[in-house]
Structure formats: structure tokens, C-alpha cells
Amino acid sequence: MGKRHKKIMNNRRLLISLIVLAGILILAITAVFTIYMNKESKPVDPGSKEQISIVIPTGTGTEGIASILAENQLIDNIKVFKLESKMKGYDGKFKAGEYKLSPGMSMEEMMEFLISGKTATIRFTIPEGYDIKRITEKLASEGLINADVFAKEIQSGQFNYKFLESAPAGPNRLEGYLFPETYEIFSDANEHDIIDKMLSQFNKVFTEKYYARAKELGMSVNDVITLASIIEREAKIPEDRPIISSVFYNRLKIGMPLQSCATIQYILGEQKAVLSIKDTKIESPYNTYQNAGLPPGPIASPGADSIHSALYPKDTNYLYFLAKGDGSHAFSVTYDQFLKDKAKYID
Numbered sequence: 001m002g003k004r005h006k007k008i009m010n011n012r013r014l015l016i017s018l019i020v021l022a023g024i025l026i027l028a029i030t031a032v033f034t035i036y037m038n039k040e041s042k043p044v045d046p047g048s049k050e051q052i053s054i055v056i057p058t059g060t061g062t063e064g065i066a067s068i069l070a071e072n073q074l075i076d077n078i079k080v081f082k083l084e085s086k087m088k089g090y091d092g093k094f095k096a097g098e099y100k101l102s103p104g105m106s107m108e109e110m111m112e113f114l115i116s117g118k119t120a121t122i123r124f125t126i127p128e129g130y131d132i133k134r135i136t137e138k139l140a141s142e143g144l145i146n147a148d149v150f151a152k153e154i155q156s157g158q159f160n161y162k163f164l165e166s167a168p169a170g171p172n173r174l175e176g177y178l179f180p181e182t183y184e185i186f187s188d189a190n191e192h193d194i195i196d197k198m199l200s201q202f203n204k205v206f207t208e209k210y211y212a213r214a215k216e217l218g219m220s221v222n223d224v225i226t227l228a229s230i231i232e233r234e235a236k237i238p239e240d241r242p243i244i245s246s247v248f249y250n251r252l253k254i255g256m257p258l259q260s261c262a263t264i265q266y267i268l269g270e271q272k273a274v275l276s277i278k279d280t281k282i283e284s285p286y287n288t289y290q291n292a293g294l295p296p297g298p299i300a301s302p303g304a305d306s307i308h309s310a311l312y313p314k315d316t317n318y319l320y321f322l323a324k325g326d327g328s329h330a331f332s333v334t335y336d337q338f339l340k341d342k343a344k345y346i347d
Contacts, residue, residue: 044076045103052103056114058096062086065094065114074101074110081107090115100186122187126198128180128303129232132172133269135301139194150191157192159199163206166222168297176225176298177202205304213311226294228302228310233262236327238305243331245313247321256319258288266299322346 052072056065066081075081084107085091094114101110124142126135132154139145155171167173178195179202185194206221214224227248235241248258264275267284280289285296302310318331320338322345330341 043102043104043106044074048102048104050102050104051100053098053100055098056094056096060094060096062091062094069101069110072101074103074105075107084108085111098184098186100188122189123182123184125182126178126180126301128306129300130180131266131300132175132178135178144185144189145191145194150195153191153195157195159196161199161203162211163203163221163225164199166220168222172297174199176222176229176301178301179205180301180303205307210307210311217311222297223294224310225302225307226296226298228306229298229300230258230260230262230288231309232302232306233265233300234260235306235309236323236329240329241305241309242312242314243316243318244321244329245309246316247318247331249313250317250319252293255292257290257292258294260288263288263295263299 052074054068054072054074056068060068062082062085063078066075066078066085069075069081070078085094088108088111090111094111095116099113101113105113122144124139124144126138130138136145136147136150139150140147151171154174159174161177163177164174167177174195178198181198181201183194183197183201185197189197210224211221214221217224219227227245230248231241231244235244248260250256251258261275263286264279264282265271267282267286268279272279280287283290285291286299288295316331317333320332320335320341321329322338322341324330324341324345330345332338332341
């Protein structure tokens with residue numbers, strides 16, 4: 001019995017030792033695993049303030065999201081992202097959308113952003129022919145901007161674009177350059193971000209070819225956009241734009257006032273359908289009835305077609321045009337013909 005008891009005790013001690021060793025091994029493995037996970041899930045670039053835009057398409061799984069993050073150098077280890085997502089119960093909870101993430105964020109911080117969707121995008125549209133006043137009113141009504149802050153950014157915000165070198169200073173400094181388009185912005189975008197988004201789009205549209213063409217015409221970018229903005233406000237159908245452009249070029253060549261109703265509407269600050277004689281005599285550098293040449297700056301945001309028409313007018317001898325009432329225009333070389341068209345379509 002003594003030997004048997006001793007053997008049992010030895011076996012128990014061995015078992016306990018093995019259990020202790022197994023426990024120590026598990027603790028060691030857990031510790032190593034924890035250290036590894038913590039190391040791999042830390043920010044790729046601690047302290048970085050850089051914002052990187054990524055898009056998570058609808059239906060993208062955890063591995064696909066991890067791949068997108070890795071491609072944009074936001075994480076180093078796809079497997080750790082997948083594992084941590086599963087351990088934290090995040091799988092299947094990530095939301096599609098466009099996000100701004102930083103290399104200074106940990107994996108968990110990125111996961112929380114992707115689950116909350118709080119940096120998802122908001123869409124807004126700026127129609128062609130809108131001036132700064134109407135753009136401001138639209139964005140403010142949609143809750144995207146504070147009108148006063150937006151106005152300050154328009155006048156004195158810092159934007160590094162070559163095309164702004166010839167833009168006139170003042171409260172309407174960016175008139176004509178807030179490109180009309182449908183945009184998607186991050187929900188936390190501020191007034192500066194929104195303006196920069198529109199200026200960036202203008203920068204894409206106004207190509208190096210356009211700069212060269214403007215130089216060929218002896219015009220600054222501001223001259224081109226000023227003319228394009230008048231064309232935008234005058235034209236109703238696309239095919240009329242290059243013809244209207246030719247009328248204005250022909251008038252400029254002979255020193256004849258442009259006599260654009262759109263410039264008077266800009267002075268008045270309203271889209272007045274019928275102008276009075278008094279309206280056309282308002283003292284303003286934007287009054288193209290009283291002053292020859294182009295006004296000092298754009299009167300609205302022209303679209304791509306109007307910009308192209310301002311740079312490449314049709315070759316005509318027309319000096320006059322008037323709206324026919326159906327969206328199109330009647331064009332004429334002589335004032336007599338203009339009067340006949342007026343009697344036919346208006347009087």
C-alpha cells in the first residue's frame with residue numbers, strides 16, 4: 001500500500017507539474033500573442049495628421065476592407081485586422097462609404113470609424129450659372145456651411161491654384177471659379193474644404209491646353225472665365241454658346257459695348273426678367289451697357305461648355321442676338337435685322 005500510495009502521489013505531482021507548465025505555456029503564448037497583436041494593431045505612423053481618402057464599396061467583407069486599408073498604407077497586417085475584427089465582434093458591421101482615415105490611427109480606431117459611418121459622404125449640386133450669392137444660399141439652406149464663415153473664406157482663404165493669379169480681390173474673389181458640379185464631401189468638411197473641392201474641380205477642367213489658348217487670344221484666365229460666365233447666363237441651349245461667344249468677340253474687336261442683360265442682373269443681385277432703362281444706366285464697372293470691354297470679373301460659375309465656347313468661338317460676323325422665347329436665339333449682322341427679329345419674336 002505504501003508503494004502504491006507513493007506512486008499515486010508522484011503521479012499527482014507530475015500531473016500538477018504538467019498542468020502548471022501547460023498554464024505557464026498558455027500564459028506565455030497569450031502574452032506573446034497579445035504583444036504581437038498590440039504591436040501590429042498600433043498606428044502605422046504614430047502622430048501623423050495626414051488624411052487619406054478611401055472608399056469601401058457596398059458588400060465588401062472584412063478581408064476586402066483590410067486589403068483596401070493595406071493598399072493605402074493605413075495598416076501593415078491584413079491577417080491581424082481580420083483577427084481583431086472577429087475577436088471584437090466587428091465582422092459584418094462595417095459600413096460602406098467614403099472615409100478619411102489617418103496613418104496615425106490604430107486599427108481599433110479605424111474599425112470604430114468604419115462601424116459608425118460618421119465620416120460618410122454628403123452629396124450636393126451646384127447648377128451651372130449660379131453666382132456666389134446663390135451658391136452660398138443653397139449650401140447654407142442644406143446645412144453644409146455657415147454663410148459668414150464661407151464669405152470670409154471666399155474673400156481671404158488661402159488656395160494655391162494658378163488660375164487665381166488673375167482673379168480680382170474682394171468679397172467676390174472666387175466668383176466664376178466655384179465649378180458647377182455634383183460633389184461628394186465628408187460630413188465633417190468645413191467651409192474651406194468645400195470651396196477647395198470646387199476649385200480643385202475647376203483646376204481639372206481648365207487644362208494646360210486652355211492656358212495656352214488663352215495666351216494665344218491675349219487673354220488672362222480671368223478674362224476667359226468672365227466671358228464664359230456671361231455666355232453661361234445668356235445661353236439657354238448648347239449650340240448657341242459658341243455663336244453668342246462670337247457676337248461678344250466681334251463687339252470687343254470694334255469697341256462696342258457687350259450690352260449683356262446678365263451683367264445688369266448681377267449688379268441688381270436678382271434675376272430680373274425685364275430690365276428698365278434705369279437699370280441699364282446703373283453706375284458700376286459691371287454695367288456692360290455703359291462700359292465697353294469685359295467687366296472686371298465673372299458674374300457666375302460657367303460650365304465646361306461655356307468655358308470651351310469662350311476659348312473657341314464660332315467664326316461669324318454677328319453683332320446682335322436676342323432670345324426668341326423658346327430657349328434659342330436669333331442672330332444678326334445688322335441693327336436693322338435685329339429690329340426685325342425683335343418685332344417678330346418680342347413685340
